[in-house]
Amino acid sequence: MKRLNLEKSFEYRKKVHNLIPGGAHTYSKGDDQFPYLSPAAISHGKGAYVWDLDGNKYLDCSMGLTSVSLGHAYEPVLERVRKELKKGVNFQRPSYLEAETAEKFLSLVPCHQMVKFCKNxxxxTTAATKLARAYTGRKLIAFPGDHxxxxxxxxxIGKTACNKGIPEEIQNLSVTYKSTDLNTLTKLFEKFPGQIACVISEPEKNHPSQFINIDETIKITQKHGALFIQDEMVTGFKTGMPGTIARNKVMPDMATWGKGIANGFSFCALTGTKAVMELGGILNEGEEKVFLISTTHGGETHAMAAAIATIEEFLKHKVIDHMHSLGEYCSKTLQQVVDSKKCTSFVEVVHCNWMPSFIFKNKTGTADAKLRTLVLQEMIQRGVLFQGILIPSFSHKKSDVDFFAQCFxxxxxxxxQALEMGVEKFLIGKECKPVFRKIT
Ligand SMILES: Cc1ncc(COP(=O)(O)O)c(C=O)c1O
Structure with a gap:
């Protein structure tokens, strides 16, 4: 097979690491996350496709780290954004859009009455933990160490392998439990009685072995006087509308939202009950003020416009239904490919309607970074920008999944062949590395 021309990508790579630490503003987009034979940067995108600096076209499988939920350069969102851009993006007082966007967003999250917007x-999530500490007067933050x-x-970050630069005193203010074993959460509350301010957790993962009993997690948390923060950054606008919270039986005190809610524009949100959120308000004269979220760019008009347009498109076109049916089609089709190639012992298709993913194993049945990188390399060579997941956006069609399946x-x-002859014979360059690692 003729290899892709990646000449301009190689030139870009040579330059960028001298300009930007890590070579990118997001570690998970960095060179160490991709095979050597891959595009170094993207020139533009449209719908479910992106183009690199050398003009190569790729099917996009993770859509801006899952944030581009409708599609790249999606016209109805752009139209709304352009309208606001012409009127100015940042003023001395809030834009009129702040209240409209707040009402629209909160109409999706009936258990919460107040919202704060921000860029990341x-x-x-950090603001939510601060609010929980202020509300409870407790110091510790708990989260699943397996997430x-x-x-x-x-x-x-102080609790990850990548904790250089963070004093131990701060690291010790966070405690972890296992998301799939709630006895570990109960034990944490017993070990630190009256000290845990909040538990923050995603409500759902895509692999059956990572099942989270979210209602039980919230019950345990609230029983011990702590607040529960449901992080819907990934699940929001994917598992349901607005997210897994639509299926919750027990309601979280706060929820955090980001990727996907504004079709890739920098727009995130913290929602919560009035009792908790109004601690960050300015109407309770005489009470101590909590500096909740306050950023110069938090209320940028075009990002709010993008959120409004995204929400409208999701509701108008039943986007979640489209994503889920494509996710199911992808899981089923790719399982057939793996079965037909007699690869079931080596390649696991994680069946999931909102985030099908794949695990690549060696002959001993262990997940293998080199083999995974080889798959990325070969998919990219065939025009699929693949990192182990296929996030169905509104722009992805069945024919895109069919193309993916053919390349797979x-x-x-x-x-x-690599399993028989050795992966080194086929993989060019080094294997991809974990984002959170002790040693560069
Ligand atoms: C579950 C979860 N929470 C929070 C974040 C942080 O979001 P951001 O990268 O916008 O700061 C991420 C980012 O990947 C995430 O996956």
Whole structure:
């Protein structure tokens, strides 16, 4: 097979690491997350496709780290954004859109009465933990240690392998439990009685082995006088509308939202009950003020316009139904490919209607970074920008899944050869590395 021309990508790579630490503003977009034979940067996108600097076209499988829920350069969102851009984006007082967007967003989350907007998910999750500490007067933050990411701030990163630069005193203010074993959460409350301010957790993961009993998690948390923060950054606008919260029987005190709610624009939210959220208000004269979220760019008009348009499109077109039927089609089709290639012992298709994903194993049945990187390399060479998941956006069609499946089948032929002859014979460059690691 003729290899892609990646000349401009290689030039870009040579330059960028001298300009930007990590070579990108998001570690999970960095060079160490992709095979050597991959695009270094994207020139533009449209719908479910993106183009690199050399003009190569790829089917996008993770859509801006799952934030581009409708599609790249999606016209109805752009139209609304353009309208606001012409009127100015940031003023001395809030834009009139702040109240409209708040009402629209809260209409999706009936258990919550107040909302604060911001630009990044980390700002939302960190603000939620601050509010919980202020509300309860307690210090500790609890989260599942088996989950990958809740914030780039110290309270979370201090607990990962990548904790350099974060004092131990701060690391000790966060405690962890196992999301799938709620006895560990109960034990945590017993070990630190009256000290845990909040538990923050995603409500749902895509693998059956990662099942979270969210209602029980909330019950245990609230029984011990702590607040529960449901982080719907990934699940929001994917597992349901507005997220898994639509199926909750027990309601979280706060919820955090980001990826997907404004079709890739920088727009995130913290919602919560009035009792908790109004601590961050300014009407309770005489009470101590909580500096909740306050950022210069939090109320940018075009991002709010993007959120309004995204919500309207989701409701008008039943976008969640489209995503779920495509996710099911993808899980089923790709399972057939894996079965037909007799790869079931080596390639696991994680059946999930909102985030089908894949696990690549070696002959001993262990997940294998080199084999995974080989799959990425071969999929990319065939025009699929793949990192182990296929997030169905509103722009993805069945024909895109069919194209993905065809490339996957060809890739599995190489995979089987690599299992026999050694992956080094096929993989060019090094394997992808974990984002959270001690050593660069
Ligand atoms: C579950 C979860 N919470 C919070 C965040 C932080 O969001 P951001 O990257 O916008 O700061 C992420 C980001 O990946 C996430 O996956």
């Amino acid at each position: 998910g980390s700002a939302a 990958p990411f809740y914030s780039f701030d110290d309270w979370f 089948g060809e890739t599995l032929d190489i995979y089987l």
